[in-house]
Amino acid sequence: MLPFGDADNIEGWDPTQWRSNAARYGNYAMELLINTLIQQGAVKSRLRVKLFGGGMVMGTGKQANVGEKNIEFIRNYVKNEGLNLAGEDLGSEFPRKVVFDPITGKAWVKKLRGYRAEVEAEEISYKRRLVNEAKRDDDDSAELF
Numbered sequence: 001m002l003p004f005g006d007a008d009n010i011e012g013w014d015p016t017q018w019r020s021n022a023a024r025y026g027n028y029a030m031e032l033l034i035n036t037l038i039q040q041g042a043v044k045s046r047l048r049v050k051l052f053g054g055g056m057v058m059g060t061g062k063q064a065n066v067g068e069k070n071i072e073f074i075r076n077y078v079k080n081e082g083l084n085l086a087g088e089d090l091g092s093e094f095p096r097k098v099v100f101d102p103i104t105g106k107a108w109v110k111k112l113r114g115y116r117a118e119v120e121a122e123e124i125s126y127k128r129r130l131v132n133e134a135k136r137d138d139d140d141s142a143e144l145f
């Protein structure tokens with residue numbers, strides 16, 4: 001949806017800033033993106049949308065259909081908003097590297113074969129960090145009644 005750098009990961013969170021990463025998620029991310037483009041002078045009816053992602057990079061289990069749900073969401077969003085779909089590369093089991101040229105509107109996609117185990121390991125590590133963070137938060141909190 002929107003690119004986020006290393007500063008937006010869990011280690012970069014600063015509770016004093018009250019900054020939300022809500023823009024990473026579906027409807028809010030798309031509204032934020034489109035509204036920002038319009039504020040910068042874009043005309044919604046002239047926007048052309050190219051969709052990438054929705055791969056099943058996490059193997060089987062609960063995470064297996066996350067990509068399918070993302071694909072379903074974005075296709076419905078594009079249709080409901082009346083956006084012009086110019087192309088897509090969705091699904092499969094591989095992560096992608098996408099390079100987009102905003103001058104020409106061309107996009108190049110490289111499927112990253114052989115990275116699945118690395119992506120799964122990163123996701124497992126991220127989940128552990130979240131669980132540990134939640135435990136630390138629980139230890140520091142007081143129960144109110």
